[in-house]
Amino acid sequence: MPLVYIGYGVFGGAGLGICYIAPISPLQKWFPEMRGVAAGLAVCGFGAGSIFSPFTQNALIGKDYAKTGTVFLGIELTFVILGSCYFVVMGLCSIILRMPPPGYHVRGINIHTVKGAEMVYVKSSGMELTSSTDVKPTLPVLDHSAYFSMTLMESLQSYQYWMIYFMFLGAEITGLLIISKIQSIASNQFGRTANEAASINSGLGGMNLLGRLILPLISDLLGARKPLYCLSLAVQAICLGCLPSALANHSFGGTLACAFIIGFFYGGGFGMIPAFLADQFGAKNVGATHGVILTAWAIAAVCGGLIFTAVYNAQSHIYPNDVSMWYNLDFRWILAPVLFSFLLSLFIPANLRDRKLPRAPGETFRYRFINGRLIRFTGCKVHMLTAAEEEAEWQTYLAGLSNLPQSKPVEVVSSENGHSREYGHSSEYNHSREYGHSREYGHSSEYNHSSEYNHSREYGHSREYGHSSEYNHSSEYNHSRHSGNGVDPFSQNGFGKVQVY
Numbered sequence: 001m002p003l004v005y006i007g008y009g010v011f012g013g014a015g016l017g018i019c020y021i022a023p024i025s026p027l028q029k030w031f032p033e034m035r036g037v038a039a040g041l042a043v044c045g046f047g048a049g050s051i052f053s054p055f056t057q058n059a060l061i062g063k064d065y066a067k068t069g070t071v072f073l074g075i076e077l078t079f080v081i082l083g084s085c086y087f088v089v090m091g092l093c094s095i096i097l098r099m100p101p102p103g104y105h106v107r108g109i110n111i112h113t114v115k116g117a118e119m120v121y122v123k124s125s126g127m128e129l130t131s132s133t134d135v136k137p138t139l140p141v142l143d144h145s146a147y148f149s150m151t152l153m154e155s156l157q158s159y160q161y162w163m164i165y166f167m168f169l170g171a172e173i174t175g176l177l178i179i180s181k182i183q184s185i186a187s188n189q190f191g192r193t194a195n196e197a198a199s200i201n202s203g204l205g206g207m208n209l210l211g212r213l214i215l216p217l218i219s220d221l222l223g224a225r226k227p228l229y230c231l232s233l234a235v236q237a238i239c240l241g242c243l244p245s246a247l248a249n250h251s252f253g254g255t256l257a258c259a260f261i262i263g264f265f266y267g268g269g270f271g272m273i274p275a276f277l278a279d280q281f282g283a284k285n286v287g288a289t290h291g292v293i294l295t296a297w298a299i300a301a302v303c304g305g306l307i308f309t310a311v312y313n314a315q316s317h318i319y320p321n322d323v324s325m326w327y328n329l330d331f332r333w334i335l336a337p338v339l340f341s342f343l344l345s346l347f348i349p350a351n352l353r354d355r356k357l358p359r360a361p362g363e364t365f366r367y368r369f370i371n372g373r374l375i376r377f378t379g380c381k382v383h384m385l386t387a388a389e390e391e392a393e394w395q396t397y398l399a400g401l402s403n404l405p406q407s408k409p410v411e412v413v414s415s416e417n418g419h420s421r422e423y424g425h426s427s428e429y430n431h432s433r434e435y436g437h438s439r440e441y442g443h444s445s446e447y448n449h450s451s452e453y454n455h456s457r458e459y460g461h462s463r464e465y466g467h468s469s470e471y472n473h474s475s476e477y478n479h480s481r482h483s484g485n486g487v488d489p490f491s492q493n494g495f496g497k498v499q500v501y
Contacts, residue, residue, distance in 0.1 A: 008079075017294065019090055020046060022097065025287035028278045029100050032109035035275035035283075036225070040216030043270050050179065050205030054198040056082070063195075112149035115279035116352030147401055148352065152288050155281035160355070161289065163348045164280070168273055169296035170341020171229060173304050174236050174334055175266020176297065178259050179204055180305065181327075185259075189323050190252050200256065207260045208267035215268030216275060225276040226350040232265040233342035240338060243331045248324045280350065307333070353394055 020043070027038040060078040062071040073081070104110060155161055182204055183197040192200070215232075219225045239258040246254035273293060278286045311330050319325040349355045351368055359366075365377040374385045385393075 017291070021287060021291050021294070022094070024274045024290060025283075026097055026099050028274055028283040028286045029104070029111050031106070032111070032113065032278070032283055033106050034220050035278050036216030036218075036220040036272055039274035040212050040271035042274075044209050044212040044267075046212075046270070048205070048209050050208060051202045054183075054201050058194075058198060111284040112282050114148050114150065114282050114352060115350075117148040148356065150281050150285065152285045155285045155289055156292065158281075160280060160349055163344055164273075164276065165293050165296050167229060167233075167341045167345045167348065168269065168293055169300050170337045170339075170344075171232055171236070171269040172266060172297050173300035173337055174240060175208070175262050175269075176300050177304055177308050177330075177334065178262050179208070179266070181308070182259055185247075185255065185327065188326070189247060190250070190255075203256075204259060204263045207263040211264040211267030211269075212271035215265070216271040219272050219275065224350065225272045225279065226345065226348055228272060229269065229276075230342065230345045232269055233338055233345055236262055236265055237335060237338050237342060240331050240335045244328045247327060250324065276350075304334075353390070357390075357393060357397060 023042045024039055027042050028035055031038040057078060058065075060073050060081060061075055062073075064070045065072075100111070150158070179201075183194075183201050186192040186197040186200050187194070215228055219228050222228070239262050243255065243258050245251075246258060274286055274290050277289045277293065281289055308330050311333065312326055315329055316326045347367065349368075354366060354368055354374070357374075360376060360378060362378045363376055364379065367375045367377075369375055369384070373387070374390050376383045376385060
């Protein structure tokens with residue numbers, strides 16, 4: 001038994017967590033404009049495993065092992081076979097994992113960008129504010145998006161992170177316990193065979209898988225994750241309220257419907273949470289923030305499972321002849337954390353303006369209504385800002401950032417494929433060597449300020465070494481060459497490159 005706890009529990013659990021998180025972090029960095037889909041595809045394999053595993057395990061151990069003790073390969077050899085298969089598959093897949101190169105941008109979003117900051121651009125005149133989609137390649141701009149980026153410690157210490165943490169706990173505890181108990185419910189409450197119960201568990205796994213694919217996709221299309229978490233918690237609360245009645249009335253269809261709906265939203269919560277965290281705190285922090293928030297799932301599994309089992313045992317002793325009452329109280333106490341998480345989700349400040357817009361004199365509280373309008377509470381007065389009022393305050397706030405040290409001039413490059421890349425003084429490594437999406441190497445590249453063709457020869461997207469010697473602004477082909485620390489900010493190449501210093 002100690003070997004089961006240490007080997008399967010400690011080492012198996014640690015390996016599970018590492019392999020679950022490892023692909024999610026790079027995917028959030030490679031596909032910042034489709035974070036939900038990227039995360040959903042990464043975690044759907046976890047849900048898909050619950051579809052096949054019951055049949056695989058039963059076939060390897062022995063189909064009638066639970067009833068007659070007859071084994072095929074036995075439990076020990078089943079562990080060895082499945083573990084070896086998992087090791088080979090994950091080992092091969094790990095070879096292709098890559099992090100994007102430094103300076104990688106897609107549509108103004110990089111690994112540091114929190115949701116909303118990609119739209120923050122100010123023309124160099126310092127007055128007119130516009131969105132990143134409206135910026136013309138020929139106009140010099142100031143990019144303030146770096147001002148809103150957060151460090152890992154800032155992210156973990158923020159109140160909104162812990163609001164998301166407890167919201168996630170409530171969103172996942174119901175599905176976690178339903179998935180672990182559905183076979184027992186099917187067998188004990190409705191007299192289904194082991195094979196039928198396994199099929200029901202697989203169907204629940206299928207709904208889990210669909211949730212991990214569909215809800216993240218919808219969240220990308222909506223451009224928001226918070227409303228779907230609110231919907232998830234509300235629907236789960238309704239299903240929890242219906243389950244005791246369904247069991248009392250021996251409604252097998254009603255019980256399965258509630259369980260499958262809960263399983264769908266359980267999977268969707270897992271699929272959306274990496275994207276939600278990347279939106280709020282930046283993709284560069286998603287590995288750690290996601291890892292920490294999964295402890296909420298672990299707490300729900302351990303503490304929730306222990307409470308669930310204790311309550312179930314107590315109820316089965318109180319009502320030994322009435323199996324419909326055995327799970328009654330369990331579904332009622334789970335309703336409490338779900339409702340608490342629902343209320344919490346309503347007040348998570350998912351909008352960048354809700355977090356950063358300076359408070360008005362006397363303002364005590366603010367809330368963004370379902371119609372997108374900001375409501376401001378000042379003492380006993382309530383004022384719903386018009387879109388024009390909110391935009392005017394936001395523009396004034398952004399204009400005030402122009403003189404801050406975080407506001408750094410950037411070079412905006414718009415390429416034909418719609419991806420944008422920003423280099424120059426705002427990049428992580430200052431000057432750059434670029435191939436398509438950019439690779440940057442400090443003040444000098446591996447060629448030590450010059451390539452084999454002296455200082456750099458450019459083909460289309462440009463390669464730059466040292467203090468920017470360029471051959472699209474300037475090359476030996478009848479263009480003027482600019483060297484040194486700057487380039488005429490209004491000179492352009494064929495791809496619409498603009499430099500601002």
